[in-house]
Amino acid sequence: MDYLALMKEISRSSPTKIVLIVIDGLGGLPNPEIGRTELESAHIPNLDTLTATGVCGLADPIAPGITPGSAPGHLALFGYDPISCNIGRGVLEAIGIDIELQPGDVAARGNFCTVDKKGMVTDRRAGRISTEKCTELCKLLDGISVNGVNISVYPVREHRFVAVFHGSDLAPEVTESDPQQTGFAPLLITAVNPEAAKLADTANRFIARAKEILAEQHPANMVLLRGFSRQPDLPTMREIYKLKPLAIAVYPMYRGLARLVGMDIARTGTTLADEFTALKQNYKNYDFFFLHIKWTDSAGEDGDFGRKVDVLEQIDKALPSVVNMEPDVLVITGDHSTPAMLSGHSWHPVPVLICAKYCRPDDVSEFSEPAFLRGGLGRLNATQIMPLAMANALKLNKFGA
Amino acid sequence: MDYLALMKEISRSSPTKIVLIVIDGLGGLPNPEIGRTELESAHIPNLDTLTATGVCGLADPIAPGITPGSAPGHLALFGYDPISCNIGRGVLEAIGIDIELQPGDVAARGNFCTVDKKGMVTDRRAGRISTEKCTELCKLLDGISVNGVNISVYPVREHRFVAVFHGSDLAPEVTESDPQQTGFAPLLITAVNPEAAKLADTANRFIARAKEILAEQHPANMVLLRGFSRQPDLPTMREIYKLKPLAIAVYPMYRGLARLVGMDIARTGTTLADEFTALKQNYKNYDFFFLHIKWTDSAGEDGDFGRKVDVLEQIDKALPSVVNMEPDVLVITGDHSTPAMLSGHSWHPVPVLICAKYCRPDDVSEFSEPAFLRGGLGRLNATQIMPLAMANALKLNKFGA
Numbered sequence: 001m002d003y004l005a006l007m008k009e010i011s012r013s014s015p016t017k018i019v020l021i022v023i024d025g026l027g028g029l030p031n032p033e034i035g036r037t038e039l040e041s042a043h044i045p046n047l048d049t050l051t052a053t054g055v056c057g058l059a060d061p062i063a064p065g066i067t068p069g070s071a072p073g074h075l076a077l078f079g080y081d082p083i084s085c086n087i088g089r090g091v092l093e094a095i096g097i098d099i100e101l102q103p104g105d106v107a108a109r110g111n112f113c114t115v116d117k118k119g120m121v122t123d124r125r126a127g128r129i130s131t132e133k134c135t136e137l138c139k140l141l142d143g144i145s146v147n148g149v150n151i152s153v154y155p156v157r158e159h160r161f162v163a164v165f166h167g168s169d170l171a172p173e174v175t176e177s178d179p180q181q182t183g184f185a186p187l188l189i190t191a192v193n194p195e196a197a198k199l200a201d202t203a204n205r206f207i208a209r210a211k212e213i214l215a216e217q218h219p220a221n222m223v224l225l226r227g228f229s230r231q232p233d234l235p236t237m238r239e240i241y242k243l244k245p246l247a248i249a250v251y252p253m254y255r256g257l258a259r260l261v262g263m264d265i266a267r268t269g270t271t272l273a274d275e276f277t278a279l280k281q282n283y284k285n286y287d288f289f290f291l292h293i294k295w296t297d298s299a300g301e302d303g304d305f306g307r308k309v310d311v312l313e314q315i316d317k318a319l320p321s322v323v324n325m326e327p328d329v330l331v332i333t334g335d336h337s338t339p340a341m342l343s344g345h346s347w348h349p350v351p352v353l354i355c356a357k358y359c360r361p362d363d364v365s366e367f368s369e370p371a372f373l374r375g376g377l378g379r380l381n382a383t384q385i386m387p388l389a390m391a392n393a394l395k396l397n398k399f400g401a
Numbered sequence: 402m403d404y405l406a407l408m409k410e411i412s413r414s415s416p417t418k419i420v421l422i423v424i425d426g427l428g429g430l431p432n433p434e435i436g437r438t439e440l441e442s443a444h445i446p447n448l449d450t451l452t453a454t455g456v457c458g459l460a461d462p463i464a465p466g467i468t469p470g471s472a473p474g475h476l477a478l479f480g481y482d483p484i485s486c487n488i489g490r491g492v493l494e495a496i497g498i499d500i501e502l503q504p505g506d507v508a509a510r511g512n513f514c515t516v517d518k519k520g521m522v523t524d525r526r527a528g529r530i531s532t533e534k535c536t537e538l539c540k541l542l543d544g545i546s547v548n549g550v551n552i553s554v555y556p557v558r559e560h561r562f563v564a565v566f567h568g569s570d571l572a573p574e575v576t577e578s579d580p581q582q583t584g585f586a587p588l589l590i591t592a593v594n595p596e597a598a599k600l601a602d603t604a605n606r607f608i609a610r611a612k613e614i615l616a617e618q619h620p621a622n623m624v625l626l627r628g629f630s631r632q633p634d635l636p637t638m639r640e641i642y643k644l645k646p647l648a649i650a651v652y653p654m655y656r657g658l659a660r661l662v663g664m665d666i667a668r669t670g671t672t673l674a675d676e677f678t679a680l681k682q683n684y685k686n687y688d689f690f691f692l693h694i695k696w697t698d699s700a701g702e703d704g705d706f707g708r709k710v711d712v713l714e715q716i717d718k719a720l721p722s723v724v725n726m727e728p729d730v731l732v733i734t735g736d737h738s739t740p741a742m743l744s745g746h747s748w749h750p751v752p753v754l755i756c757a758k759y760c761r762p763d764d765v766s767e768f769s770e771p772a773f774l775r776g777g778l779g780r781l782n783a784t785q786i787m788p789l790a791m792a793n794a795l796k797l798n799k800f801g802a
Contacts, residue, residue, distance in 0.1 A: 001464060001484055010467075358742065360430055360438075360749050363771060376771075378780035380465060387466030391748040398746055399463060400470035400483065401493050 004240055013242040016328035016393040019289045025297030025338025027350045027369055031305050038308045039368040044316035047367035054355035056364050057377025061336050067347045073335030074257045079386035088229020093162045095256025101231045106172045109227040110161040112220035119185045125159045126220035137220055140213050146205040171195035176226035236262025248278045249292035258290055276321050283325055300338030308340050329393045330355040356392035405641055414643040417729035417794040420690045426698030426739025428751045428770055432706050439709045440769040445717035448768035455756035457765050458778025462737050468748045474736030475658045480787035489630020494563045496657025502632045507573045510628040511562040513621035520586045526560045527621035538621055541614050547606040572596035577627035587625055637663025649679045650693035659691055677722050684726055701739030709741050730757040730794045757793035
């Protein structure tokens with residue numbers, strides 16, 4: 001079933017408001033020392049109270065067993081099929097540093113690397129040069145023009161950068177130059193189809209120019225490019241859901257993903273309190289709010305069980321300010337699980353809670369993975385969360401007569 | 402997966418009998434004053450006893466969040482994909498007044514309307530003329546012949562009628578004449594593809610003739626047509642399931658939907674008792690029975706919580722007469738939820754109970770939405786109910802060796 005097409009057909013605009021709070025990396029695993037997950041360990045009375053009034057369940061961002069990256073995890077939450085809407089590495093890196101790509105631009109992920117006198121790669125990361133050094137070197141490469149194509153080069157972090165190719169007739173289906181191992185020369189980039197010939201040639205000439213410019217630099221005397229990709233042309237949430245959506249996110253990656261689906265981006269400071277203030281300030285002017293909270297995921301990625309518990313408790317304390325605005329639909333979920341026990345994203349299904357006037361509550365009153373197993377939403381796919389939010393906001397017409 | 406194709410491949414005829422009782426609008430929502438749903442409020446000991454012996458769950462007629470109309474709700478229960486088998490408005494109106502469409506017929510939903518001297522629509526419903534008046538005006542238009550196409554016109558209710566175009570080479574892909582707002586002239590009907598040119602021209606000429614005939618009538622001096630559609634050519638339940646199916650339904654819409662999938666239609670009176678009597682009388686001659694009970698939905702649509710509870714209790718009292726016939730498989734479910742709190746169809750999943758000798762019972766013993774959350778069927782799609790009924794009737798061969 002083409003869920004988005006169905007949404008587009010039956011969605012209707014209305015004054016009701018939906019707040020979607022995404023607690024990044026929300027789900028966890030039991031800490032073997034205490035036998036409880038991060039959520040079960042946290043003192044989160046406000047989340048428990050909301051759970052008692054709402055309907056809950058566990059969502060698979062992609063499918064059981066599949067660990068999602070941030071991009072597919074979020075696209076699924078916005079209702080987009082995360083497999084067919086997959087976003088290339090280059091575009092994702094660009095989005096992650098707040099670059100607004102134009103239609104037709106091709107972005108590539110770059111590494112500064114070290115090559116020896118024979119041109120063989122000796123270090124794919126150029127000794128992880130500092131971000132300052134990377135910034136300096138990017139300035140040397142930024143603005144090179146080849147074949148009428150202008151190449152912008154932006155530093156990311158340490159040896160990593162983004163190259164954006166602006167020009168006409170650039171198809172992104174090209175191979176990468178990174179040999180993925182040392183002792184080999186960077187690979188010639190080749191076109192996978194005839195349309196991509198111009199980009200392949202342009203990229204190879206750019207790399208040759210970069211090699212000349214960097215010749216006297218050490219250890220970063222060469223570049224490797226991969227993940228050539230173009231921004232996908234996704235239908236916007238306005239088109240599909242007839243919503244006026246706003247994104248509130250501290251980190252650029254999540255603002256970029258929101259921009260991809262046509263959300264406006266709120267100005268916000270860098271703290272949880274700042275994000276909730278931004279929600280309050282913009283509450284009148286939008287009917288859909290995506291509020292992204294990063295720090296649970298960061299703690300999980302660091303394998304820091306205690307810090308993840310702390311962040312969950314901070315979120316819980318901040319929640320009443322949202323509840324007091326009385327959104328018609330409040331959804332609290334995550335883009336994927338990040339158990340501290342795994343120090344990384346995982347495949348485990350993610351708790352999802354929907355609070356709304358007509359949500360048919362279940363008897364769960366504890367916000368945790370094991371409690372949500374008994375929830376009224378059951379086990380669902382993350383792409384079904386938006387249709388449920390829309391239904392609960394009474395923003396969907398009946399299908400068929 | 403093409404479930405119907407699989408069913409066709411592995412189904413087999415056998416003497417076992419399946420009774421599918423569809424309690425229209427079965428699921429509900431808690432009444433905030435008492436904290437219980439209609440089902441939780443009703444005294445339904447027979448349903449509870451059946452639940453204790455059977456296996457239960459909650460079914461999505463289409464998908465989570467999607468509120469179905471009656472047609473997709475029923476097609477899903479019969480095992481047909483309700484999205485790809487969607488039925489046009491004109492056909493549905495025809496079905497709803499017991500018209501048996503022939504292959505090739507195109508049906509349109511009509512409104513009598515009022516136009517001023519310049520031909521602008523001033524009232525799209527002609528002041529909601531009486532059904533008697535509508536019947537009288539339909540007689541004036543019935544039987545008009547244009548381009549070798551004969552047009553039958555049937556009154557529905559108040560200003561509404563159905564026009565059926567009988568003729569060859571009529572493709573239904575045409576636009577509608579209803580401008581959907583006053584102050585505009587009725588729209589010229591146009592063909593969306595070349596095959597539909599004949600119908601577009603025929604419909605426009607019919608409308609012109611209707612305008613002449615109605616010229617002196619007031620306020621119903623013009624017609625508007627929309628929802629042109631042809632009856633879908635669905636494989637029958639006999640072909641798919643090798644069943645001999647009978648429908649028992651008081652309301653024409655449900656008889657029409659049953660006819661669409663090839664069921665025979667039982668003669669029945671207008672009460673619940675009449676329907677159960679019809680089941681008993683026909684029990685020997687069929688092996689599948691669809692028994693439709695409308696009044697739960699009507700009460701829900703009216704927002705009448707108490708009346709819905711009453712109807713549920715009446716159904717419960719009537720059930721032993723079915724149980725005593727000892728059908729091999731008894732399925733009790735609904736086509737969608739109609740919570741009195743919403744006064745309309747809703748997206749909430751629908752209770753489904755299967756009682757059969759080999760059904761692997763769960764430990765649920767209360768027929769209600771929250772209890773069914775713990776049922777052995779889990780959360781399923783309504784199109785999966787027929788395969789389960791067939792399996793429990795031992796009417797399916799093993800798939801693969």
